[in-house]
Amino acid sequence: MIERIRNFCIIAHIDHGKSTLADRLLQLTGTVSDRDMTAQILDSMDLEREKGVTIKASAVRMMYNALDGLQYELNLIDTPGHVDFSYEVSRALAACEGALLVVDATQGIEAQTLANLYLALDSNLVIIPVINKIDLPSARPDEIAQDLQNLLGFPAADIPRISAKDGTNVDQVLEIIVKKIPPPKGQIETTTRALIFDSHYDSYKGVIAYVRVSEGKISGRDELHLMAHKSNLKPVEVGIFVPTMKAIDLLEAGDVGYIATGLKSVTECRVGDTITLTANPAEVPLAGYRHPKPMVFAGIYPVEGEDYPELKDALEKLQLNDASLIFEPETSQALNFGFRCGFLGLFHMEIIQERLEREYDLDIIVTAPSVEYEVHMRDGQVIVIDSPVQLPDEGLIEEIREPWMNLEIFSPTDYYGTIMDLVTKRRGVFKEQDYPAPNRVQLVFEIPLSEIIVNFFDELKSRTRGYASMDYHFADYRAGSLVKLEVLVNQDPVDALASIVHKDEAYHRGQSLVTKLKDLIPRQQFDVPIQASSSGRIISRANIKAVRKDVLAKCYGGDITRKNKLLDKQKKGKKRMKLIGKVEIPQAAFMAVLQLEEE
Ligand SMILES: Nc1nc2c(ncn2[C@@H]2O[C@H](COP(=O)(O)OP(=O)(O)OP(=O)(O)O)[C@@H](O)[C@H]2O)c(=O)[nH]1
Numbered sequence: 001m002i003e004r005i006r007n008f009c010i011i012a013h014i015d016h017g018k019s020t021l022a023d024r025l026l027q028l029t030g031t032v033s034d035r036d037m038t039a040q041i042l043d044s045m046d047l048e049r050e051k052g053v054t055i056k057a058s059a060v061r062m063m064y065n066a067l068d069g070l071q072y073e074l075n076l077i078d079t080p081g082h083v084d085f086s087y088e089v090s091r092a093l094a095a096c097e098g099a100l101l102v103v104d105a106t107q108g109i110e111a112q113t114l115a116n117l118y119l120a121l122d123s124n125l126v127i128i129p130v131i132n133k134i135d136l137p138s139a140r141p142d143e144i145a146q147d148l149q150n151l152l153g154f155p156a157a158d159i160p161r162i163s164a165k166d167g168t169n170v171d172q173v174l175e176i177i178v179k180k181i182p183p184p185k186g187q188i189e190t191t192t193r194a195l196i197f198d199s200h201y202d203s204y205k206g207v208i209a210y211v212r213v214s215e216g217k218i219s220g221r222d223e224l225h226l227m228a229h230k231s232n233l234k235p236v237e238v239g240i241f242v243p244t245m246k247a248i249d250l251l252e253a254g255d256v257g258y259i260a261t262g263l264k265s266v267t268e269c270r271v272g273d274t275i276t277l278t279a280n281p282a283e284v285p286l287a288g289y290r291h292p293k294p295m296v297f298a299g300i301y302p303v304e305g306e307d308y309p310e311l312k313d314a315l316e317k318l319q320l321n322d323a324s325l326i327f328e329p330e331t332s333q334a335l336n337f338g339f340r341c342g343f344l345g346l347f348h349m350e351i352i353q354e355r356l357e358r359e360y361d362l363d364i365i366v367t368a369p370s371v372e373y374e375v376h377m378r379d380g381q382v383i384v385i386d387s388p389v390q391l392p393d394e395g396l397i398e399e400i401r402e403p404w405m406n407l408e409i410f411s412p413t414d415y416y417g418t419i420m421d422l423v424t425k426r427r428g429v430f431k432e433q434d435y436p437a438p439n440r441v442q443l444v445f446e447i448p449l450s451e452i453i454v455n456f457f458d459e460l461k462s463r464t465r466g467y468a469s470m471d472y473h474f475a476d477y478r479a480g481s482l483v484k485l486e487v488l489v490n491q492d493p494v495d496a497l498a499s500i501v502h503k504d505e506a507y508h509r510g511q512s513l514v515t516k517l518k519d520l521i522p523r524q525q526f527d528v529p530i531q532a533s534s535s536g537r538i539i540s541r542a543n544i545k546a547v548r549k550d551v552l553a554k555c556y557g558g559d560i561t562r563k564n565k566l567l568d569k570q571k572k573g574k575k576r577m578k579l580i581g582k583v584e585i586p587q588a589a590f591m592a593v594l595q596l597e598e599e
Pocket residue numbers: 012013014015016017018019020021081132133134135136162163164165166
């Protein structure tokens with residue numbers, strides 16, 4: 001019965017306790033037994049390891065017996081926690097009528113509390129603030145309730161104060177969900193439209209699309225049509241998450257469930273697409289479909305060349321579940337064979353890098369990240385590049401445009417000065433400020449994306465002792481005085497070290513690269529000049545003096561085995577050398593340069 005359905009999600013700043021609260025709700029409603037709580041988590045991890053894919057349960061149906069004596073169906077929809085996934089968050093929100101806004105009682109309102117709140121308000125959701133972690137001695141629930149009242153106009157006294165960890169007052173939250181969140185609207189006897197708000201890949205049933213049926217109904221026997229992708233599919237089954245997948249006959253308007261599509265890749269069945277029936281298709285899709293667009297690009301190379309097939313395999317597996325990760329083969333003279341990868345943003349890039357290292361146990365080297373540039377040529381052509389190597393000759397270029405972002409930083413007021421300094425040093429432009437809570441300031445800037453993709457977040461955290469948080473969104477492309485900075489070793493340009501930088505920074509960056517390389521490249525049999533060049537001018541140079549190295553000189557005696565051993569060792573070392581022109585450079589040198597902090 002549609003009147004007793006409640007579709008809701010939990011939104012929060014990272015670490016404020018979203019997952020812990022979800023676990024408690026599952027437990028309180030008896031969806032997962034106390035004993036299964038831990039067992040279930042272990043199971044899915046084992047599965048994950050076996051199949052190399054992530055098993056997500058990002059929509060769960062719970063049956064709740066409310067104090068009014070009636071039983072309600074509560075559908076909890078999970079939202080991704082990182083700012084780079086705000087489009088995915090907005091789709092998950094579009095599948096709900098209400099949202100629990102969880103705020104950590106020791107931390108208070110943070111950048112992503114606000115960012116997610118604004119997204120939820122955009123989707124016209126009923127917001128239920130919840131203050132979590134009241135069991136901690138440093139909790140300040142009254143203060144934070146007051147902040148939330150100021151922000152939302154919600155009476156502070158009515159905000160539940162809970163501990164998701166030990167379960168205190170979580171029952172109040174269930175009652176508020178039933179009372180405050182409206183049931184879904186939507187006709188059953190009409191043409192069918194269902195929103196895909198998430199998906200995952202299952203090796204038996206293909207891509208599992210998580211759907212919210214807005215109108216009409218879907219059975220496992222219907223042929224379905226994906227409106228944005230313009231393709232048809234015959235589902236393997238339809239069902240609900242309880243929390244594991246359970247096949248049912250029919251999903252109806254208001255329901256949240258899944259469609260096992262049999263498709264081989266999430267790219268064929270994208271978040272935000274609308275599903276309708278092939279036999280009786282809807283005319284207009286549900287609002288808001290957007291193709292995720294990568295914003296940050298970097299080369300990923302295996303440290304050991306022989307790991308290339310494993311790296312390829314790992315990227316393919318990650319892509320099964322992540323339609324926004326793109327990659328294609330790339331070669332670099334310094335790093336050999338690897339992949340050019342595109343990410344939604346800096347956090348997405350970090351997540352992928354971490355997963356490759358942790359889950360797939362790969363040693364990788366990631367080249368300096370780049371953004372996408374629009375290059376307007378003198379002949380009127382516009383080309384889009386995401387790597388400095390692709391930049392055409394300067395004489396042919398009219399102007400280069402780069403992506404700018406709206407950046408919001410949320411912090412205790414004490415750090416106002418140091419944040420201003422950090423942002424303006426990176427070409428950021430101050431726009432406005434607000435004080436949504438006492439002693440907390442929200443600063444709004446515009447800043448080139450290229451300035452925040454390397455070390456910006458870490459620097460912000462260290463300058464504010466971890467207290468500041470940030471959120472950013474694409475604003476537009478703007479022309480900038482951008483130049484290509486190249487590094488030449490013995491007159492040969494080294495592709496992996498090239499970058500596109502602002503004119504004013506070229507000198508400083510060039511000099512620091514040359515200095516680092518001078519220390520890292522071993523002496524050769526001849527003098528090796530190292531130069532940084534920009535706009536056809538050498539802006540920095542250093543020389544590595546020649547040396548005549550005789551490895552056998554140390555072996556004064558005639559011990560032939562010792563001599564052979566040394567020669568062997570030298571041969572092995574050479575394997576890891578890269579030849580740039582005539583110069584042999586240990587790969588480790590490149591890695592060191594790429595991994596060194598900027599500044
Ligand atoms: N003391 C205490 N700790 C809590 C409570 N709720 C959550 N935590 C802890 O806070 C940390 C973050 O909790 P999660 O539930 O993983 O937070 P999350 O918001 O889901 O985090 P992300 O998944 O990173 O977005 C964990 O170490 C939890 O054990 C609580 O009520 N009291």
